[in-house]
Amino acid sequence: MIWMVAAQLLPDALRTSPPAPVAAALSVAAAAMIALQVLLLG
């Protein structure tokens, strides 16, 4: 999935949005997913 993000999704995102909102959205979503996993799985 890391490859998929680096090779496909990030270039797609940066094609239509500036880097700052892309970086912010990516960071918040990653943190939310990690928090959810900690909540569910400990």
Add this chain to the structure above:
Amino acid sequence: MNVATVFFAALVTALATGLGALPLLLGRRIEGPGLGVATAVAAGFMVGASVGLFREGVGTSLGRTVMGAVLGVVFILVTSGLLEHHRHLEFGALRGADARGALMIVGVMTLHSFTEGIGVGVSFGDGAALGVLIATAIAVHNIPEGLAISLVLVPRGVSVARAAAWSVFSSLPQPLMAVPAYLLVEWFKPLLPAGLGFAAGP
């Protein structure tokens, strides 16, 4: 706990992937900066999911997890290189570079679903409570995977319904692998760290 329950739980996790296409149905046509931010959100969820997969794998075996990740990256590079030579590649209505990108994301997500299916089956082998918990966690993280697939397919002209179908397709290995992993839990357990690394890396 019986085989049918394990299969049904893993099937639900697979169907959850199709929910990832729903935001595109509501937005009808996401364009411009909104599309970029939505794609970044899906990417962030996948980074978070990868961190979780690595964490689970390393908790059992660091060496096998790293080996799985390296194998996954090598597999991706070889597959990507092979597809580069097919200039007239077709994927549904898509052609050329669009078809290559769509095929890669659907292919990679399908491949990494094998490991998630093993994860569901092995966890049911340790008890129904753990099985339901892991199946729920995988179902939740399948939704952004479906979103990621849909965000690649829909802007390139694939309908939302087809994107949802491809998303579910990419998770079908989960019910198919969960049952043998549940029945042969001791055989599959040592493979799990390598599979988690394989899934997280590519």
